[in-house]
Amino acid sequence: MRYLMIVLALLSSLGILAQPAQSDDLAFKSVVGYEFGERIATSYDVRRYMETLERETDRVTLVHQGESYEGRPLIAAIITSPDNHARLDEIQETAQRLGDPRLGDAEIDNQPAVLWLGGSIHGFELSGTDGLTKLMEELATSDADEVLDWLDNTVVIIDPTLNPDGRDAFAMFNHQRIGSEPNPSQKDWSNDFDGWDALGFRTSHYFFDINRDWFAHTHPETRQRMPLLQEWRPQVVVDAHEMGHDTEFYFDPPTEPRNPVFPDFAWDWFERFGAAYADAFDEAGVEYTKRDIFNYFYPAYTTSWGSYQGAVGMLYEQGSSRGLAMERSDGVTRTLKEALDQQYLAARAAVDLSARERMDLLSDYRQGHEEAISDGESGTRRYILTSNADPQILAETVAMLQRNGIEVLRLDEDTRLRGLSDREGNRVGTETLPAGSFVIEAAQPRNRFIRALLEPETPVPEDFLPEARERVERGENPRFYDITAWSIPLMFDLEVFASTSGASLPVSEVDGRPAVGGDLPDANYAWLLDGRQTAAVAAAHHLRNAGYRVSVSPRAFRHDGQAFATGTVIVRAGKQPEGLRDTLAELVSRYDLQAHGVDGGRTAGGDLPALGGAATFSLAKSNIALLAEHPMHAYSFGWAWHTLDQAYDLDTTVMRLESVAGTRLESFSTLVIADTFSAPALAERLGEDGMERIKRWVRDGGNLVVIGDSVNFAREHLELIDLTDAWEGEDEDEVVQRFTVPGAFFATEMDERHWLAGGFAQAPKVMVNSGRIFQAPDKPASPARNAVIRYAQELEGPVAGHAWDESVERLPGGVFAWEEQVGNGRVVAFPEDINFRGYWRAVDRLFLNAVILGPSA
Template sequence: MKKLHHLFWVLLVFAVSAFPAVLSAQVQTFEAISGHAVGERVTLNHQVVRYLQHLDEASDRVKLFRIGTSYNREPQYGVVLTAPANHARLEEIRENALRLDDPRTLSTAEADQIIQNQPALLYLGGSIHGFELSGTEGLLLFLEEYTTSAEPHIMEHLANTVMIIDPLINPDGRDAFAQFNHQRLGRTVHDDNHDWSNDFDGWEARKFRTSHYYFDLNRDWFAGTHPETRNRVALLRHWRVQAGVDAHEMGPNTEFYVDPPTDPVSPVFPPFATKWFEKYGRAHADRFDEHRVEYTKGEIFNFFFPSYFTSYMSYQGAVGMLYEQGSSRGLAMQRSDGTTRTLYDAAFQQYLAFTAMVGLSSDEREQLLTDYYRANAEAIELGQSGITRYFIEPTGDPHLITEAVNMLMRHGIEVHQLTQETTLRNMRDREGRDAGRVNLPAGTFVIEAAQPRYRFIRALLDPEIPVPATFLEEARQRVDRGENPRFYDTTSWSLPLLFNLTAWHSGDRSRVSAERIHEPLQPGMAEAPEMAHYAYLIDGAQTRALAAVPYLRAQGIRLHLLTKATQVDGRGFASGTLVVRVDDDAEAVHTAVTGLAARFDLEVVGVNSGQADAGFPPLGSVEGGRLSEPKIGLITKGPLDALSFGWAWHTLDRTYEIPHTLIQSRTVGRIPLERFNTLVLPAVTNGRALAELLGEDGMARLQRWVRDGGTLIGLDTATDFILNQLEMGSLKSWYALEENEQAQRITTPGAFFRVTLDQEHWMSSGYTAAPPMLVNSNRVYVAPEGPPSPARNAVIQVQREDIRISGHAWAENLERLPESVLLWQERVGSGQIILFTEDPNFRGYWRGANRLFLNAVILGTSR
């Protein structure tokens, strides 16, 4: 059998290489198609697409496929690169990969049989950060060689592998930088760091790095807030690759980084990937040594957070690898030792790494596939002990529940749903606390741990992934030396906490009656309401209900907000419920409400009376009030954090479709602010610089606008700007207190805390209990001393005791944060300030805080 197996691959290589001269004559170079050689100009997305289309037409080694479209409407394409003989049976190869991914579908003997004749499936992607150029350019070099060369080793690689080539993950950011660079090029290329082709400010850097909405796409992989990531999640599920690469860049004075990573590594990170990091690392080192390329490994970058693309690939079963090439910034940049790195240099080193990765995958194809299959089998076995089930109850915001369940299924995680009420033992709640026996209603979603994505299930649904103690010891030493502790990201991201879901987990393996869900869920609330005589009620449990407010008020339709829960005809309605008045225009109101119910998938109930059930507030209750039309301005550019801006922009524009205007910070002092009743100020990177940009007149105008009735909402570090530069508000920084002035600032690295919520305040509308709150900074704010005042409200404060839920917090954080303020509202003249001391729109996936932000933005001007 071994001899026959070897003969099969020899014949396949021969078949691929039989007519190399014809192939070379048909396939043109990248330069012939694009008009420039790799490294001469920054390649635009349309040029990448045209080259891929040419290869699809000219080469029998290439098959083009559509990946999707970016937010900026840029088309994205990839190619399958492999031997013609593999193309002839490509669907069979893909189906075999799916079978190897799930050992429940085949025996070990059947898996061994598949592996004998199965190529390794590989993913090669570049430039998820737009101005990190060399990943894309390196893949163009790689494609040119692998579609024209007849060298025996390339023929063998093509025979032994199926490569999914995805040259440009982030076209919006890349094209923004390419245009910047092209417009500044002269006759010759300058490597001077201060040449204007290499010199851009912090806001521009964010623009070139990120998506159209200023999101870092390399933090978006479990959330999938963007089409660029969602489409590639589908791509990985479609092919089920065994190994993949995400090619990045870092600072110009650093050398090429390849895995294995440094600490911390998550305790649930797949050991299959860790084992192969060492193998691939040695292959990369050998290739670099051959070409005298400097490199490093095991010193920087980690795999603790599960939402980097490389860690995401590993949780999806592959060996997900990170390349970090020293950057050339544009076409050339001088390094600290006086040498110059060009774009071609950087691209060539990426190309070398790609060839090393593909070469090892080809050489050790059989072992890679075998280990891959065994790792998936082990995952299923591990899921049969310890925590064996996770549950999400169908209570709370129906849209957030739907989105969370659909997110899990999008990642290939199997979800079932209880068909009847069920009681289980040994249950723990979403915070990991013992809950004993819990009665789960029919419709509860069930995620069994014993499935191929076991480790990813744990990463997303466990209340906490502990940071390894050895790393914490070293990190603490760095903190004490005043250095960066090297938390590369947040330390808590549990899905039930992010989405504020009622969730449980258990080791109880009792049989339950449940059916698997195969199609994406819809909340199913958009059934048109019956014509109402008195009003329509839009239940406040739905955060999306607030999206209807601007559209209804723009049509002159009266709205009343209930800040207390009520009950009508035996049916409960949460606080934050909207009462849509029919008045004397029943048909027009019905048409408007019905259209918005369908648009936002809202549950709407028509009622013929303003009365509520006995003991509950009526629909005209004083526990509420009339709503005005929100006229929202979101401030942008200048010394503001582009990420914070982008998160707020995406929340308003994409998630909830709320009308707003983007106002450049430099114009705040010149435009008629009275056009707006609500302004949102994202995180401020430099408060003094923003004050200087606004000038004395701009600062005075902003202060006067608030006092005349405006609502100014500050996010994250905008809190400091409003308190200190604008001198509005009585909230105090803990560090500003005389006894704390010398205290070292200690950052909480992204942890969830238990809080108290003022349920009597209108900002708590839509919440039945305090949501978990994320702290991701070193800021600590304390409420002013003195008697309570209706003009000053600490809406959310950290609890006094037992404050940490999940994620790492230093002893200093645990000492300082109790009773600190996370959400503050204060009257200023006829207006108000609302201060979120952390960013409620964090990365678009802290969805449980959306309601707080929308309460401020939509309801604030009416309160």
């Protein structure tokens, strides 16, 4: 017996005998005190478990990527065998070579496949986090033969809590309302909440759906994850979600439409992974669906972003238990325990297939990048971003492209280039491009993503449209699923040229975000902040609120041979309180502004006789309020709040609707009402006293800014603006079907002399993403009513994206930006949400003009 025990111990040490399935001491329950699915795990509990695994095993290394807006750490776990951990640098270097064949050959015989698995980017979609944490437990603690094989053949990066702020908000809500046993009734208060709270639990701190933020990175949750993903270049990217509680588990392959430039590598491997998922679910006797609802046309979901990075980006959608349990319409109760087990089952199958078919996966991955580079050697060869744009937004664009793994170069000298087309696809032939322009070569690994982001148009596949039309006519969702146009040149209002020329260019590499602003120059008379700089208006706000005199020119002009745009901010050097120079220098640095010092007030050209003339107007101090809570649309509220609070640092009072009736609004210069789910519900929530207080405040000089369906609220319930609904028939009993435009860009016409248009050299191309179309009243012209920006009168269709004929027929001449004076105040109305997702930067200036300049203009 003694010799037998020695032999067994020796065999065990050599790994010949399997160890116990897993260590009970490192089980999730042993660390946090409850089983998976017994309680909604907070981000802290998940992080505590991850830290325990890193400390107690040799299979886990944690990466601290950053923090959320609310200060919660964004932690990812790198899980692989101890031998692989000893050579992570080597594996990472090979991953880089596979992701960029220009770096040289990559030996794949000993290279593990790299997977990135992310969970619950929508906070109250719980099971993704829990299912991936359960997989993490198995990978870190089990000594089963198949697990050891997976660890040898893969590097699994698990980022289990993509949205810790949203998750913890819902966890606290549920913990406070749970009884001795979970109540599965949909009416139990642990499962029942209004639309405002639902979106609050789904989203991040500023009510953003960060699953749409993967190219723009407006939020830290996406921006701070970019370095790890770019360092590891995973072959597989998985995003674990939930959907309605009556649905079964969804996995790819997806349905149509497919983006024309979507990578073939991902599309081909959808089938292989889909078959593996189906086998696993069939064996477990679990129901599932595929090729249903979800598509890969829009490029900024987690999964589509992963595919455009060269990986197989895949989606899991589990029918939700909402909290710990939810009764379905068929009487069956779905529990969190069941939901997370299915997420675990799918993720486990992904790891298994990646390990078994590692060589094919790595080989095809490399070939996909070779094909991407080759594609860039024909057709459009490069894209050029000129300096004819807001300098700050241009610099942010370059930094954004670099975070996405896209190489950016800079022209070192003026260069004449042929084969050019403009940002709308119109051929312009040969032009001289100025030194300092940014060049993106198409022949690079991120070629597909470059084309998806910078091409003017991504046509919706023709064979998809008839089916979508049939759904519309039946009153169903057409399954566009998201916007149909997102071209960065249009979104950011950049001058971008595409070139078919492959001529060699005098360029140098751009390393990091380009420097924009400079030191504050001397000025005897005034400093000028050119109007094309959006943030100049924010700087003007801070200067005026600090007690300094500031004025704005609604006219373009020239001074000392330099052109200045409408909306230029004038800060006079004389007769100012002390500290002006230091305050202005800090603002110039903060906002990356270019300031110009001038020694006199004379101008030349344009419509401005002098810097101190009557054509300019002085800025008043501004105090901004923003309405919140149900039935406000939380997305729209969050986008407005983020623009004011984060993008431009404007102090904003967020006011609850029920507080309006008892609040002295006279202390506010501007009140912003974002989009609402329902104008009648908004009126009911404010009550007669609240609405009367707003109307009286406007007439006494208040500046009301309304967005989206709040335009209808101001029109029908406050009765402050005079617009006509283009869908209303002549007969009030006539029922007209409203058609929604799914995020398409249209040409506009602009009153360039109006203060609201300050900063725009030409009428912008604007996005329509709704069914709201308003026409100006058929009344004699009046200076009290101004359609500042209209959709073009000669409108044949969208510049980019899709729109149904019924919408295109009603859009010409329709109002995009409306100003109406009411007593001593005014209302500024935007039927479309100009703060859309924080990345429609082209019209930031329009919103800031309305909010900051409105009280003074």
